[in-house]
Amino acid sequence: IISNRGFWLIAILCVLFYSAVFPFYKYGPDLMFNKFGVSKDWTGLIPSIVPFGTIFLTPFFGGIYDKRGKGATMMIIGAFILVVVHLIYWMPGITSMYLAFANAVLLGIGFSLVPSAMWPSVPKIIPEKQIGSAYAFIFWIQNFGLWGIPLLVGIVLEKTNPGVAESLKAGKEVTYDYQTTWLIFVGCTILALIIAFWIKAEDKRKGYGLELPNIEKKAEE
Numbered sequence: 001i002i003s004n005r006g007f008w009l010i011a012i013l014c015v016l017f018y019s020a021v022f023p024f025y026k027y028g029p030d031l032m033f034n035k036f037g038v039s040k041d042w043t044g045l046i047p048s049i050v051p052f053g054t055i056f057l058t059p060f061f062g063g064i065y066d067k068r069g070k071g072a073t074m075m076i077i078g079a080f081i082l083v084v085v086h087l088i089y090w091m092p093g094i095t096s097m098y099l100a101f102a103n104a105v106l107l108g109i110g111f112s113l114v115p116s117a118m119w120p121s122v123p124k125i126i127p128e129k130q131i132g133s134a135y136a137f138i139f140w141i142q143n144f145g146l147w148g149i150p151l152l153v154g155i156v157l158e159k160t161n162p163g164v165a166e167s168l169k170a171g172k173e174v175t176y177d178y179q180t181t182w183l184i185f186v187g188c189t190i191l192a193l194i195i196a197f198w199i200k201a202e203d204k205r206k207g208y209g210l211e212l213p214n215i216e217k218k219a220e221e
Contacts, residue, residue: 001134006125006208009199010118011138013075015145016192017114020082020185023150024050024107027157027178031089034175036100046104053108061116069213071117071124072200078113079193081106086189090182114196117210121199124208149184157181 001007029043038046065071085107088094126134158165160180167174203210 001126001130001137004125006199006202006206007122007134007138009195009202010122010125011141013079013114013118013192013195013199014138014142016188016195017079017082017118018142019145019149020086020188020192021050021107021111022146023153023185026150027153027181028104030176031178031182032097032100035089035178036095036097038097038100046101049101049104050108050111053105054112057109057112058116061112062120065117065120066214069211071121071210072196072203073211074113074117075121075199076193076196078110078117079189079196081110081113082189083186083193085110086182086185090179090186092179114192120214121208121210124210149188153181153184156184 025047028047032038032043032046033040061074065074085103088099088103122134122138123131157176157178161176164174164176199210202208
């Protein structure tokens, strides 16, 4: 498994992609309040849009991959959507509350696209006898990102906003500035997009069949 370049590309994409989505549930509400002026009563609603959308869209996109193929292309599109989403959340001139809501919907679409194509692609890259180990290894690697990225985000947020945490504890009306911190998510998504293109190139070189449908049509008699 560890000598398979395709496996490592999928594993790295998994780390980068989920690291750019899951911490959003933690820091998204505070960003909505501090940057977009969303009421604290509604800040939790925006991040909740993301998993709600995946309930409907992930099976839909998975069905497209099964019937039409284009798994590598779907990963590229999903990663590109995440780049756009985090750039919008980062750009200092964009503070529209309505755009913040719409952007969360877009994030839900990207969050549905990549996993629905990424996970079914593993059996095309890894031999069947190693599938269990491959999935376990990917999940193990993924958790390093889910541990490290939120930790990094918290450290950068505190370093770039000195004294804010103490002021909030003291009951003062102060807010965090996420402009520098959000660049971490922008960087993760850009790297994820590069890896997604690399996966497509590796598929073309090795012939994994990531662009082919999973359901094989029977030849007409």
